[in-house]
Amino acid sequence: MKKIAIDQFSELVKVLAERGPLYAPVKGKEGVNFQAIKNPADVTLDFYNTVLSPKSVFFPQSEDMIRYRITHGATEAQPVPQESRPAVILGVRPCDVRSFEIMDRHFLGAGVIDPYWKSKRDNTTVIGFAFDVSAAADPADFYNTFGYGAADPEGSDVFMVRTDKALLLKSMTDRGKKLLDSLGFLQVAGAQDEKVFEETVKKGKAVRTRSAEINPQVIAKKLVSVFDNGEFWQKVTMACIACGACTYGCPTCYCFDISDEMLFKEGSRKRFWDACTFTDFTLEASGHNPRPRIFQRYRQKVCHKYSYHVDKYGCISCVGCGRCTRVCPVNIDIFSIVDEANKL
Numbered sequence: 001m002k003k004i005a006i007d008q009f010s011e012l013v014k015v016l017a018e019r020g021p022l023y024a025p026v027k028g029k030e031g032v033n034f035q036a037i038k039n040p041a042d043v044t045l046d047f048y049n050t051v052l053s054p055k056s057v058f059f060p061q062s063e064d065m066i067r068y069r070i071t072h073g074a075t076e077a078q079p080v081p082q083e084s085r086p087a088v089i090l091g092v093r094p095c096d097v098r099s100f101e102i103m104d105r106h107f108l109g110a111g112v113i114d115p116y117w118k119s120k121r122d123n124t125t126v127i128g129f130a131f132d133v134s135a136a137a138d139p140a141d142f143y144n145t146f147g148y149g150a151a152d153p154e155g156s157d158v159f160m161v162r163t164d165k166a167l168l169l170k171s172m173t174d175r176g177k178k179l180l181d182s183l184g185f186l187q188v189a190g191a192q193d194e195k196v197f198e199e200t201v202k203k204g205k206a207v208r209t210r211s212a213e214i215n216p217q218v219i220a221k222k223l224v225s226v227f228d229n230g231e232f233w234q235k236v237t238m239a240c241i242a243c244g245a246c247t248y249g250c251p252t253c254y255c256f257d258i259s260d261e262m263l264f265k266e267g268s269r270k271r272f273w274d275a276c277t278f279t280d281f282t283l284e285a286s287g288h289n290p291r292p293r294i295f296q297r298y299r300q301k302v303c304h305k306y307s308y309h310v311d312k313y314g315c316i317s318c319v320g321c322g323r324c325t326r327v328c329p330v331n332i333d334i335f336s337i338v339d340e341a342n343k344l
């Protein structure tokens with residue numbers, strides 16, 4: 001295990017940013033979010049969790065897939081080369097780290113490998129970051145439901161724990177070890193540091209979030225059985241304005257649309273985030289929309305995450321990060337809805 005004094009943290013950031021793309025939390029007008037780092041001084045470790053999830057590092061909100069040019073009636077098209085330099089994402093909270101595994105099942109394990117997700121995942125070292133285990137969890141969080149702790153290192157290549165004076169950095173994978181071994185200016189951590197690290201992981205398991213007994217197979221079947229209970233779905237989604245904020249913030253929502261943008265005979269085919277709560281998500285070319293009502297679309301969101309995803313990939317597509325509840329302008333809370341449906 002390695003460590004670095006808090007007041008030398010910007011040195012670590014500087015070196016990582018010089019080597020290749022570095023993504024880390026930055027404070028902006030809308031709160032703290034992951035950004036590509038140009039100025040090491042921009043990085044902050046003083047945050048609870050980012051407003052948007054870190055999925056944008058692997059699955060950007062908008063991404064060019066093909067660029068083309070129309071010349072004399074013919075079209076020249078080239079796939080957009082993928083970033084191949086090793087990258088680092090630093091400061092990912094434990095529940096968000098687990099979201100990457102869920103997204104992998106879809107983008108890598110569904111029979112067709114998504115080259116855009118894969119190239120970024122393959123090239124990126126994940127540095128997880130423990131929550132402050134001496135503080136209470138945000139009331140919207142419910143990651144305990146899925147068995148995650150506030151300082152679980154699982155899924156990270158390197159896991160980072162902050163103490164009063166230092167950052168402890170423990171490698172969890174060969175990739176993480178390679179990264180730490182290459183940073184010669186880091187100090188070797190001592191036995192006392194190892195003890196503090198292990199105690200933090202243990203204390204993290206005692207940090208309580210909201211929690212419910214949710215068995216994936218049972219809730220998957222339950223949601224099928226309550227699918228036609230329109231009264232329930234209308235009641236729990238009555239306030240929803242179909243803004244899509246919950247989906248954009250979510251680390252495990254992966255729906256996207258594809259569209260062409262062209263100007264003066266040059267253009268790109270790009271994919272961009274979509275949301276099943278949007279009015280036109282299922283709008284067909286004929287004008288027919290099989291989900292014209294908001295309650296039908298929000299029901300799709302819940303059923304996809306807690307039922308269809310279980311059937312297809314064997315796990316629930318939610319990590320209990322609480323973002324959808326925090327960002328919702330009308331206080332819709334997926335945890336309460338699933339919990340209520342489970343008791344019907």
Ligand code: SF4
Nearest residue numbers: 250318319321322324
């Ligand atoms: S559904 Fe909500 S709580 Fe679950 S992962 Fe997405 S944003 Fe987080």
Ligand code: SF4
Nearest residue numbers: 240241243244246328
């Ligand atoms: S549940 Fe809330 S955040 Fe999600 S679409 Fe409805 S109003 Fe927007």
